[in-house]
Each structure stands twice: as C-alpha cells, then as structure tokens.
Amino acid sequence: MRRREWLPLGLLVLAVLLLFSNRLEHRFSPREWLSRLSAAGQAASTTLLHNLGNAGVFFQNLDRLREENRLLKSKVDDLTVQVATLQEVARENELLRAEMGFASSHSVYGLRGADVTSKVVGSEPGSLIRALVIDSGRDAGLLPDMPVVTGRGLVGRVIEVNPTSAKVMLINDPRSSVAALVQRSRAAGLVKGQVDGSIIMDEIGRDEDVQVGDIVLTSGLGEVFPKGIVIGQVSEVLRNDTAMYQRAVINPSANLDSLEVVLIMTNPRGDAAGAGNGAR
Numbered sequence: 001m002r003r004r005e006w007l008p009l010g011l012l013v014l015a016v017l018l019l020f021s022n023r024l025e026h027r028f029s030p031r032e033w034l035s036r037l038s039a040a041g042q043a044a045s046t047t048l049l050h051n052l053g054n055a056g057v058f059f060q061n062l063d064r065l066r067e068e069n070r071l072l073k074s075k076v077d078d079l080t081v082q083v084a085t086l087q088e089v090a091r092e093n094e095l096l097r098a099e100m101g102f103a104s105s106h107s108v109y110g111l112r113g114a115d116v117t118s119k120v121v122g123s124e125p126g127s128l129i130r131a132l133v134i135d136s137g138r139d140a141g142l143l144p145d146m147p148v149v150t151g152r153g154l155v156g157r158v159i160e161v162n163p164t165s166a167k168v169m170l171i172n173d174p175r176s177s178v179a180a181l182v183q184r185s186r187a188a189g190l191v192k193g194q195v196d197g198s199i200i201m202d203e204i205g206r207d208e209d210v211q212v213g214d215i216v217l218t219s220g221l222g223e224v225f226p227k228g229i230v231i232g233q234v235s236e237v238l239r240n241d242t243a244m245y246q247r248a249v250i251n252p253s254a255n256l257d258s259l260e261v262v263l264i265m266t267n268p269r270g271d272a273a274g275a276g277n278g279a280r
Contacts, residue, residue, distance in 0.1 A: 109226065109265040109266075109267050109268055109270055110265065110266040110267030111149075111263045111264065111265060111266070112136060112140060112141065112142070112263065112264045112266050113136075113261060113262070113263055113264075114134040114135055114136035114140075114166075114261070114262055114263075114264060115134065115135045115260065115261055116132050116133070116134055116259045116260055116261065116262060128173070128174055128195055129169075129173065130169070130170045130172055130173040130174075130193065130197065130256075131156075131159070131167050131168055131169050131170060131173065132148075132155075132156075132167070132168045132170065132259060132262070133165055133166070133167055133168075134148075134165065134166050134167075134168060134262060134264075135164065135165060136164070136165070136166060136264065137161050137162045137163050137164045137165045137166045138161045138162065138163050138164075138166075139163050139164055140164075141266050142158055142161050142166050142264055142266065143158065143161060143266075144158055144159060144160070144161055145157055145158060145159075145223070145224050146158045146264050146265055146266060146268060147224060147225050147226070147229070147264070147265040147268050148168045148262050148263070148264050148265070149229060149254070149262070149263050149265065150254045150259065150261070150262055150263065151263075152230070152253045152254045152255070153229065153230040153231060153232065153252065153253030153254040154171055154178070154218060154225070154229045154230065154231050154252075154253070154254060155168065155170060155171065155254050155256065155259065155262055156168050156169045156170040156171050156173070156176060157169055157176075157224055157225070158264065166264075168262070170193070170256050171191065171193055171199060171231065171252065171256070172193040172194070172197050172198065172199050172252065172256055173193045174192075174193050174194060174195050175193065176191075176192065176193040177190050177191070177192050177193075178190065178191040178192075178218060178224075178225055178231065179191075179218065179219045179220070179221035179222050179225070180201055180216050180217060180218055180219050180231055181216070181217055181218075181219040182204075182208075182209075182210055182214045182215070182216055182234070183214065183215040183216070183217050184209075184211075184214050184215070185208065185209040185210065185214070187204055187205065187208035187209060187210050188204070188205075188208075188219055189201045189202055189203045189204040189245075189248075190202050190203050191216065191231055191232075191250060198249065199231075199232065199249070199250040199251075199252055200247055200248070200249060200250065201216055201234070201247065201248040201249075201250050202245065202247050203245050204245055204246045204247065204248060205245065205246070206239075206243065206244055206245060206246055208246070210234060210237050210246065210248050211234065211237065212234050212235060212236065212237060213233060213234060214233065214234040214248075215230065215232075215233055215234075216230075216231045216232055216233065216234065216248075216250055217229060217230055217231060218231060224268065225268065226265070226268050226269065226270060230253045231250060231252065231253065232250040232251050232252040232253045233250065233251050233253065234248045234249070234250060234251075235249050235250065235251045236248065236249040237249075
C-alpha cells in the first residue's frame with residue numbers, strides 16, 4: 001500500500017525534472033555550453049599569463065632596485081670615508097697650527113715637536129706609572145727633565161731618553177710634583193699627580209685666596225719648569241679648618257688622555273746658549 005501511495009509523487013517529480021531539462025536544452029545548447037566553457041578558460045589563461053608577466057616585471061624591477069641600492073650604499077660608504085679623512089686632516093691642521101703658534105710665541109725655549117707613539121699606564125712597586133713614549137730622543141738633543149708641553153698647557157717632563165725615543169712622565173703621574181701659583185691671587189703650592197689620575201694643588205696656605213675657576217701656572221721655582229706655563233684650572237677647593245694648608249683640584253688644560261703631538265722645551269731656561277734649538 002505504501003508503494004502505491006508514493007508512486008504518484010514520484011511521477012510528479014520526474015515530470016518536473018523533464019520539463020526543467022527541456023527548458024535548459026532550449027535555452028543553452030551543448031555547443032553553447034562548450035563555447036562558454038572555452039571562452040571562460042581562455043579568459044582565465046589570459047589573466048594568468050598577464051599576472052605572470054606582471055610578476056616577472058616586478059621581480060626584474062626588484063633586482064634592479066636592489067642593485068641600485070647596493071651601488072648607492074657603496075657610494076655613501078666611500079663618501080663617509082672621504083668626509084672622515086677630510087675631518088681628520090682638518091683636525092691635524094688645527095692641532096699643528098696651535099702647536100706652531102705656541103712654539104712661535106715661546107721660541108726662546110727651543111721647542112722641538114714630537115709625535116706621541118704610545119701611552120704607558122702600568123705599575124711599579126708602590127706607584128702607578130702615567131707616561132708617554134715619543135718619537136724623538138737623544139739624537140734630537142733631548143735630555144732628562146726637559147719640560148713637555150702642548151699649545152694648551154703643561155704635559156710633563158722627560159724621564160728617560162733613548163737614541164730615537166723618549167719617555168715622558170705626565171703631570172698626573174703620582175710621582176710628579178710641579179711648583180705652581182694661582183694666576184689671580186699669586187697663591188703658591190705644589191701640583192701633584194694622584195693615584196687615580198687626578199691632579200691636586202697641595203700645600204696652599206690656609207689664608208690664601210683660591211677660588212673655583214682660577215688659572216694655575218708654573219711658578220718657575222726649581223730647575224725643571226719655566227715660569228708661566230699653564231697647568232690647568234681650579235675645579236674644586238678643599239678646605240679644612242684644622243689643617244695648616246688648603247688644597248685645590250685642578251682640571252689640566254692639556255688633554256692628557258688623547259695627546260698626539262707634543263713640544264719638548266730643549267732650552268727651558270731660555271738662555272742664549274740653548275736658543276739655537278728650534279721647533280721641528
């Protein structure tokens with residue numbers, strides 16, 4: 001009974017499908033379907049080839065841009081080196097002009113120029129060494145205890161001489177002691193190097209007038225340094241009400257950490273006998 005009940009419904013569905021199929025065949029023939037499919041395939045192929053062509057052009061442009069970028073970077077690197085070289089030449093010229101200017105105004109001291117070849121920072125029993133090695137020595141007329149300066153101020157003194165080189169003890173070496181005075185008030189004292197590399201003006205009278213910013217010069221006392229060479233500037237004054245002396249921290253005028261060229265006073269007394277030694 002159930003199969004008979006479903007039979008009319010099945011026939012109805014079949015009739016609808018046949019009717020729909022006839023309409024489709026009437027609207028689009030098999031040839032038209034094939035034509036449409038072929039056209040769609042050709043369009044897709046054309047689009048794909050076009051996109052592939054664009055991709056090829058893109059990668060070609062990318063390679064070209066990378067090459068241009070590499071060349072530009074190379075040019076920038078070359079220009080950077082050239083600029084650095086020119087800056088170094090300008091700096092050396094400025095440095096040499098300063099040294100020559102100082103030498104010209106202090107020609108009586110028989111100043112001789114020398115290049116700094118190395119810096120010596122080491123230790124000996126009981127002390128710390130702060131020194132330089134320069135490329136002038138006994139063959140150039142250098143002797144121990146000759147003062148060493150730059151256009152900015154005092155550097156130290158020669159302590160060891162070889163035929164073509166010499167060692168210079170810096171003023172911040174703990175063994176160094178220089179008789180000095182305050183330019184403004186004429187207060188006297190001793191400028192001494194410290195273990196930590198700083199410089200202290202010691203043994204200044206308790207009642208002497210010393211202020212931050214004061215310029216400190218060599219006093220000329222002793223047998224080594226002539227009078228009036230700039231040592232540095234007072235950066236701090238250390239006072240103790242119970243002490244007999246006051247002290248001052250000195251900021252050296254010469255940059256002791258980056259010296260390249262120095263001047264040696266071959267005639268520190270400025271006498272006529274030694275005035276023949278000139279700047280190199």
